[in-house]
Amino acid sequence: MQLLDFDLQHLEDVPAVIGVDEAGRGPLAGPVSAAAVYLRKDFYQSEWAAENATEINDSKQLTEKKREHLFEAIIQAEPGLIHFASFMADIDDIESLNILGATRKSMANCIQQLQSLDDCPFQVPDEGNDWLFRESEGSTVARILVDGKPLKPFPFVHTAIVKGDGKSLAIAMASIIAKVTRDRYMQKQAERYPAYGFTSNKGYGTKKHIEALKSHGPCKIHRPSFLNNILST
Secondary structure (H helix, E strand, O other), rough: OOOOHHHHHOOOOOOOOEEEEEEEEOOEEEEEEEEEEEEEEHHHOHHHHHHHHHOOOHHOOOOHHHHHHHHHHOOOOOOOOEEEHHHEHHHHHHHHHHHHHHHHHHHHHHHHHHHHHOOOOOOOOOOOOOOOOOOOOOOOOOEEEEEEOOOOOOOOEEEOOHHHHHHHHHHHHEEEHHHHHHHHHHHHHHHOHHHHOOHHHHHOOOOHHHHHHHEEEEEEOOOOOHHHHOOOO
């Protein structure tokens, strides 16, 4: 099934979907990034979707060049066609909330950003039996599709989809935004902390990165709780 068709199944009883995904849960350094993409039914019949949907996939399955191309296509889309938000939880969030808590915070922040947009009106039910909700007067209900397992606790009712970034177009688009946003941030950090090779490893624990950690010690954007085993050997 194509990613676009997967979303259309979830749009049978609601007017919009919101795809949510993260990037950067596993690295030794840098923030965890999340993004949310709000798409109405008319998006799926748009010229933009016809031109780009078949190229979109889980960001991990795309080359950096392709991710960058699709990211630019998303942000340059016709105004009002694609609404999206991104947020990065920093090292303090990761250390105080743990990586899962920081991820939940990032995802929730993205949805809250979307809710604040004047031209992106939607409501997400606070409770209910799965998605047996209906459009209410003066507002719309959006179905939130999140990559992975259910988020607990989480302030928004959502549908969790394991490996959703390879199934849902909205989630895949969110994965691209989250990944590119984080990668660009890490490239900037490479200028401040050149010893660790952030340009190439983006904070992940490559052999050269670990060697640099043992030689130079951690910098300000390393995650202390992720380094215990590495620095103790």
